[in-house]
Amino acid sequence: MLDAQPATAAVPRRTPARTAGVFAAGIAALAVCAALSLALGTRPVPLGTVVDALFGDDTSRDALAVTGIRLPRTITGLVVGAALGLAGAVCQGVTRNPLASPTTLGVNAGAALAVVTAIHLLGLTRPAEFLPFALAGAAVAAVAVFALARGAGDLDPVRLALSGTVLASVLAAWTSAVLLTSEQTLDEARFWLVGSLASRSLDMLVPVAAPLIAGTVLAFLVAPALNALSLGDDAASALGVPVARTRLIGGVAVVLLAASAVAVAGPIAFIGLAAPHLVRAVVGPDHRLLLPGCLLGGPILLLAADVLGRMIVRPSEIEVGIITAFLGAPLLAILARKAAR
Numbered sequence: 001m002l003d004a005q006p007a008t009a010a011v012p013r014r015t016p017a018r019t020a021g022v023f024a025a026g027i028a029a030l031a032v033c034a035a036l037s038l039a040l041g042t043r044p045v046p047l048g049t050v051v052d053a054l055f056g057d058d059t060s061r062d063a064l065a066v067t068g069i070r071l072p073r074t075i076t077g078l079v080v081g082a083a084l085g086l087a088g089a090v091c092q093g094v095t096r097n098p099l100a101s102p103t104t105l106g107v108n109a110g111a112a113l114a115v116v117t118a119i120h121l122l123g124l125t126r127p128a129e130f131l132p133f134a135l136a137g138a139a140v141a142a143v144a145v146f147a148l149a150r151g152a153g154d155l156d157p158v159r160l161a162l163s164g165t166v167l168a169s170v171l172a173a174w175t176s177a178v179l180l181t182s183e184q185t186l187d188e189a190r191f192w193l194v195g196s197l198a199s200r201s202l203d204m205l206v207p208v209a210a211p212l213i214a215g216t217v218l219a220f221l222v223a224p225a226l227n228a229l230s231l232g233d234d235a236a237s238a239l240g241v242p243v244a245r246t247r248l249i250g251g252v253a254v255v256l257l258a259a260s261a262v263a264v265a266g267p268i269a270f271i272g273l274a275a276p277h278l279v280r281a282v283v284g285p286d287h288r289l290l291l292p293g294c295l296l297g298g299p300i301l302l303l304a305a306d307v308l309g310r311m312i313v314r315p316s317e318i319e320v321g322i323i324t325a326f327l328g329a330p331l332l333a334i335l336a337r338k339a340a341r
Contacts, residue, residue: 113175118130137259218253
């Protein structure tokens with residue numbers, strides 16, 4: 001069991017009233033994003049029709065579009081966004097690196113390569129079949145990054161970021177090589193690889209439910225210990241926190257959360273990087289508040305990006321993975337310069 005008691009003194013406390021107000025505002029913002037996701041698209045639907053479709057007996061064309069297409073898409077966005085936001089927060093806490101995320105550490109790239117390889121060799125076509133391969137690829141990539149970063153000494157945050165970037169680039173190149181060898185694989189994987197919430201059914205969430213729940217439980221289990229880990233390995237050990245066990249449990253949580261999200265929606269970038277930073281600016285660095293905040297912040301960002309992608313080129317749409325990459329690249333540059341200073 002992780003001894004989290006000494007870690008709480010390292011984190012400034014915030015008043016319960018302010019904390020409650022922040023989370024109430026986050027829930028309200030998430031409700032607005034969900035409502036917009038249900039109402040906006042190729043054909044806008046009035047909010048009254050949305051309510052009737054969800055809670056009444058409206059069977060009009062617009063109502064069927066809400067319940068049959070947009071509701072599963074919105075729920076998928078909520079689940080995937082929460083998983084990515086939580087995984088990113090744990091990544092940054094475990095590595096003590098503000099640039100860490102499932103994307104920058106190569107976890108998403110490992111999952112993507114494994115899934116594309118499975119599509120190529122086994123002829124998989126349904127995202128529900130991708131989960132075991134995504135989990136395996138994410139786990140191997142995570143172990144490789146930590147092994148490269150650790151070397152002969154202690155885990156260095158800068159070396160970790162460089163190792164993750166290099167490995168992600170190599171895995172992406174291998175993924176491209178696999179796609180170029182088979183036009184059929186390219187056709188099957190291209191829309192999934194870009195990262196999308198479109199055409200996702202609720203049945204796709206069933207296979208990932210168990211790893212998502214397990215990853216969430218593990219993430220909250222190490223939350224207090226991550227507060228002590230932010231002081232450094234030596235200080236955390238002096239406070240009685242098992243550093244190696246904390247990193248192991250946190251790493252398993254990241255693999256479970258990120259791989260599940262990738263299996264459902266593809267390798268969506270930057271949600272895991274941006275959500276923790278935005279939430280941390282509001283609730284502070286205490287992981288006991290940061291992690292539940294990311295359960296709200298991740299879906300808010302993902303649903304907002306998905307709605308934006310549906311609106312800017314109507315009646316067509318831009319996949320959410322393209323939107324998050326376009327918006328996230330400047331954020332990564334800003335964070336990198338800030339970390340360098």
